[in-house]
Structure formats: C-alpha cells, structure tokens
Amino acid sequence: MDERGHNMYHCDEREFQLNFSGWPTNIINIEIPSIRGFGAYPSATEIAEVNLSSIECGLPTQLSFSAREISDGTFFKAIEDYDPDIKRILHQLKTLYHDDPVLNPLTPWDRPPLKNIFCIYGTDLKTEVGYYFAPSGKPYPDNWIITDVIYEIEGSLFSRSGNLVEGNPGASSGDETVPYHSLSWCKNWLGPKVNITRAPQSEHDGSDVQVELNVEHHHEEDILPNMTRLPRVKYITYYEDSESIPGKRTAVWEIDKANHRNIVRSPVLMRELWLQIWHDIHPDATSKFVTKAKRGPLRDEDCYWDYGKARCAWAEYCEYRYLFGDVHLGQSCRLKNSSANLLSHYL
Known part of the structure; x- marks a missing residue:
C-alpha cells in the first residue's frame, strides 16, 4: 500500500x-x-x-x-x-x-426542500x-x-x-444500470419512523401483504425490512413517512426486477402512480398514502380468462360479457362495476 x-x-x-x-x-x-x-x-x-x-x-x-x-x-x-x-x-x-x-x-445530498418526494427505482438485477x-x-x-x-x-x-x-x-442489487448504493440514497431522506409494506406486483387479495409500522430509521443507514419472499413472486416494497418530518411526505418504492430503462413503461408502476395521484386529489381521502391492502382489476383490460377454472379470473370484480368483435375468451371478461365504484376501495 x-x-x-x-x-x-x-x-x-x-x-x-x-x-x-x-x-x-x-x-x-x-x-x-x-x-x-x-x-x-x-x-x-x-x-x-x-x-x-x-x-x-x-x-x-x-x-x-x-x-x-x-x-x-x-x-x-x-x-x-x-x-x-x-x-x-x-x-x-x-x-x-x-x-x-x-x-x-x-x-451530503440532503433532502430537497419539497413537500412531497417519491423515490422509485428497480432492484435485484445484475449491475456493474x-x-x-x-x-x-x-x-x-x-x-x-x-x-x-x-x-x-x-x-x-x-x-x-x-x-x-x-x-x-x-442487501440488494441495482437496476442493471445504477448500483443499489446510489439508488437507495434517498432512503436517507426518510425520517426516524418509517412504515414499510411489501406487496406482490400483480393483482392480489392482500393475503401476501406484509406490513411493519413505525420502524426505527437511523440517519445515513439503510432500512432492511424483516420480511419474507415467496419464490418466483415479484414484489414492491414501500417505505413511507408522513409523520416524523412535519409538513413533508417522503416515500421510497423498490420494485423487484424493474429495469432502469424500461421502468417508466412498467404497467405496475403506472398503476401505482395513478392510484396515488387519484388518492391525493380525492376530497374524501383520509390517509397520507394510498392503501396497499389489495390490488384488484381497475379496467376491463385487467380482466382475463382463467382456463383452469373455466371462468373469468377475479370473479368478485370481473364477469363474462361478450361484445361483438371479441375474438377470444379473455376479451369478453369485463368489469362488473364501474371504475369509480372500484376506486372507492383505495381511499
């Protein structure tokens, strides 16, 4: 040396x-x-x-x-x-x-002086x-x-x-372009108490959602949730803080296997952003962040045919309703109720 x-x-x-x-x-x-x-x-x-x-x-x-x-x-x-x-x-x-x-x-790159910050990135990909x-x-x-x-x-x-x-x-790796150490720096902007939720990326009924409330966060240290993962399931892990920094709201979303260049085209990310924005502008919203308890179909395009059960999947939300021009069974699966009624579950 x-x-x-x-x-x-x-x-x-x-x-x-x-x-x-x-x-x-x-x-x-x-x-x-x-x-x-x-x-x-x-x-x-x-x-x-x-x-x-x-x-x-x-x-x-x-x-x-x-x-x-x-x-x-x-x-x-x-x-x-x-x-x-x-x-x-x-x-x-x-x-x-x-x-x-x-x-x-x-x-030090301190938290920008903004009221709301959402830091979103992919993880668990091979990165230089x-x-x-x-x-x-x-x-x-x-x-x-x-x-x-x-x-x-x-x-x-x-x-x-x-x-x-x-x-x-x-504990994790980057998004195939940016290393995890750089991506996760914005976790430093979270306050001393953080709520962590891990949920499947696909539509789910809430049975595989894991939640840890008021997790202690020490400045300039990563937060590692004590949560499990099922094999072959891609998750989103949400780190959210709206209490410990007065007047400010900070969230970090880690999306499994989301590529740096393609994340903006991810249907999962678009769904989550749309729900959060809709929640923020709705006058009846009572929580700081949109609920992660479940994710059901929101559009006709989210319904599909379950060949194993010989019916439309998500029977609670979707039904078989043929319209002229449908060329396969999945196209005939449509929402039972309007999107407005379905969105009321996310307030």
Whole structure:
C-alpha cells in the first residue's frame, strides 16, 4: 500500500483494502506503467534502454480507487502522467462539481426542500459496480481498455470472469444500470419512523401483504425490512413517512426486477402512480398514502380468462360479457362495476 492508502499489486501479492467509501467495492482498479519520463506508452526500443531493475518484478503497478477517491480527484491525479486528457477532466471536476453547491459529491445530498418526494427505482438485477483497466498500447483516446468488470447481484459480488469478489455487497442489487448504493440514497431522506409494506406486483387479495409500522430509521443507514419472499413472486416494497418530518411526505418504492430503462413503461408502476395521484386529489381521502391492502382489476383490460377454472379470473370484480368483435375468451371478461365504484376501495 502506498502513502495515499491505495492498494498496490507487486508480483503475486495483493493487499486488500476494506474501506470502499460505503461502496460495495473499489470502483476502479487500474494498471499503470512503472516507468515515468517518456510517456505512458513507450516504444520497445525505449523500454530496452531503461534499467529494468528499477521496475519492481518488471510488472506494472495496480492501484485501486474507492468512490471517495474518484469524487475528490485522487484517481485522476494518480494517472495524470499517463493520460493526456486528465488536465481537462480535473478542470471539469472542479468547475462543474466541486465548485457547485448542489452537485458537489463531497457534501451530503440532503433532502430537497419539497413537500412531497417519491423515490422509485428497480432492484435485484445484475449491475456493474467496479472495473479493471489496463493500458492498451494504443494512442489516445483508445489508450485504456477494460479487462474485467465487477457486478453486484442480490447480495453478492462477481467478476465478469465468474469469480466471487470480496467486498461489502448490499442487501440488494441495482437496476442493471445504477448500483443499489446510489439508488437507495434517498432512503436517507426518510425520517426516524418509517412504515414499510411489501406487496406482490400483480393483482392480489392482500393475503401476501406484509406490513411493519413505525420502524426505527437511523440517519445515513439503510432500512432492511424483516420480511419474507415467496419464490418466483415479484414484489414492491414501500417505505413511507408522513409523520416524523412535519409538513413533508417522503416515500421510497423498490420494485423487484424493474429495469432502469424500461421502468417508466412498467404497467405496475403506472398503476401505482395513478392510484396515488387519484388518492391525493380525492376530497374524501383520509390517509397520507394510498392503501396497499389489495390490488384488484381497475379496467376491463385487467380482466382475463382463467382456463383452469373455466371462468373469468377475479370473479368478485370481473364477469363474462361478450361484445361483438371479441375474438377470444379473455376479451369478453369485463368489469362488473364501474371504475369509480372500484376506486372507492383505495381511499
């Protein structure tokens, strides 16, 4: 380990660093040439003229950098001699981030001064959290190549090559694009008392809904509900606080297996958002958040034919009612009552 606390790889020895700045692992692991003074990628002739005894084992040095060391510029300064674009990047880091009172990554990202905040994201998908780089031998801008990738997936860390990676994996993983550590940061905006509900994403009668009320939440710590999961069932976990921060309402929704790019097209998300908005504008609403007790069909399109029972599913809500133009049994399954009557259950 060097004087700055970086991991250094010499020959076959590897010194493991436990401090990842709260991240599951070091974000960047990079091989840099051990020779300075004639550019990052000298020719074979230039290498032959150098006294190789000055190179430890004749191998490049590998440094590892945590999230903090990338945010504060330590990583970029460490490779400044090996990349001609680093001076521009350091200038951008300072002017666009460090000097910005909102975007500065070195200061806490506090709850925005808004009355209502809903933070919604997907979880439990394979997501990149770390990278291994090495010199490519090519001129800029192709001077670095990725030699390996570290992924988080449901509480474990794996490399692209299939090896288990040591680190601090979270209880969940990200949405295939953004790591869970970043997505779940908005849980810090919840107050000291949080209500947690876990419910199936599909329509349900409430039998598999789990609720924990007034769960203690410590600032800058994740909240891990003591709840079970049935196999092959996708859930939404709601973290809701409308009491412990006076005058403000904060909610975090974690949607199992929701992809980052496709979440806005998720029928489940659209249903939940629509119900919450309808609840908020209804004059008879008595609770701060829409109930999660059950989710029944709300439109004719939500009714379908149950071939096992030879009838329309959700018999309490749906009935078989053929209309001219229906081409299969499912199209003839329609709501018994109007949507207005069904929505009264969600106040």
